[in-house]
Amino acid sequence: MKWSEQTWQTIEEKYNSILKMPFIKELSDGTLLLEKFKFYMAQDSLYLEHFGRTLSLIAAKIQDLQDVLAYMRFAENAIVVENALHESYFKDFGVTDKGILQPACHHYIHFLRSTAALESVEVAVAAVLPCFWIYREVGDYIYKNQNAINNPYQKWIETYGGDEFSIAVDQAIAICDKVAENTTEETRKRMTEAFITSTRMEYHFWEAAYQLKTWM
Numbered sequence: 001m002k003w004s005e006q007t008w009q010t011i012e013e014k015y016n017s018i019l020k021m022p023f024i025k026e027l028s029d030g031t032l033l034l035e036k037f038k039f040y041m042a043q044d045s046l047y048l049e050h051f052g053r054t055l056s057l058i059a060a061k062i063q064d065l066q067d068v069l070a071y072m073r074f075a076e077n078a079i080v081v082e083n084a085l086h087e088s089y090f091k092d093f094g095v096t097d098k099g100i101l102q103p104a105c106h107h108y109i110h111f112l113r114s115t116a117a118l119e120s121v122e123v124a125v126a127a128v129l130p131c132f133w134i135y136r137e138v139g140d141y142i143y144k145n146q147n148a149i150n151n152p153y154q155k156w157i158e159t160y161g162g163d164e165f166s167i168a169v170d171q172a173i174a175i176c177d178k179v180a181e182n183t184t185e186e187t188r189k190r191m192t193e194a195f196i197t198s199t200r201m202e203y204h205f206w207e208a209a210y211q212l213k214t215w216m
């Protein structure tokens with residue numbers, strides 16, 4: 001079994017908990033309070049900048065030149081394409097100030113940054129993978145289960161439910177499987193641990209937005 005298949009099995013339960021989150025349910029049916037979505041968008045916009053920097057660091061370290069190009073594209077997409085979605089929502093919803101990094105986003109970003117800086121590149125690609133993979137699965141789930149006619153969050157739903165995004169996700173998974181195959185059992189274990197940690201933080205990112213959780 002591939003590393004990715006084995007690893008997804010270890011987070012299946014966590015993934016199902018994500019699907020049951022009120023944030024996800026209310027995003028699908030358009031009932032999510034605007035204040036919560038605005039909090040999420042502002043934090044996510046801060047997240048994307050650091051995520052893009054993390055992907056660039058991976059691009060600089062990964063061995064295969066085609067993989068360097070893939071992570072450079074992912075980094076550019078995170079900062080340019082995804083942020084365009086946020087900017088358009090900021091305009092629609094009148095957000096002028098993103099504010100500061102709040103605890104869940106701060107924790108996640110710093111985990112990714114330190115993993116990319118201090119761990120091996122194999123562990124780093126595994127740490128950023130839930131960001132792609134969980135978003136595709138959650139995006140597809142919401143896309144299929146949406147039931148609002150005029151959902152104010154439609155643009156978000158279309159961004160992550162689309163085919164173009166899915167190709168990038170498949171690439172990120174394939175790169176993880178390739179590096180996993182060429183490394184040691186010990187490193188594969190650390191890759192899985194990093195994947196699990198990021199999965200937990202994806203959960204907490206949505207939970208924090210739902211609870212509007214800020215520093216003291």
Ligand SMILES: Cc1ncc(C[n+]2csc(CCO)c2C)c(N)n1
Nearest residue numbers: 044047051074077078131132135205
């Ligand atoms: C907390 C959080 N996690 C994942 C994503 C999704 N995402 C961000 S950048 C990127 C890859 C390059 O486009 C993907 C899939 C998000 N927006 N926010």
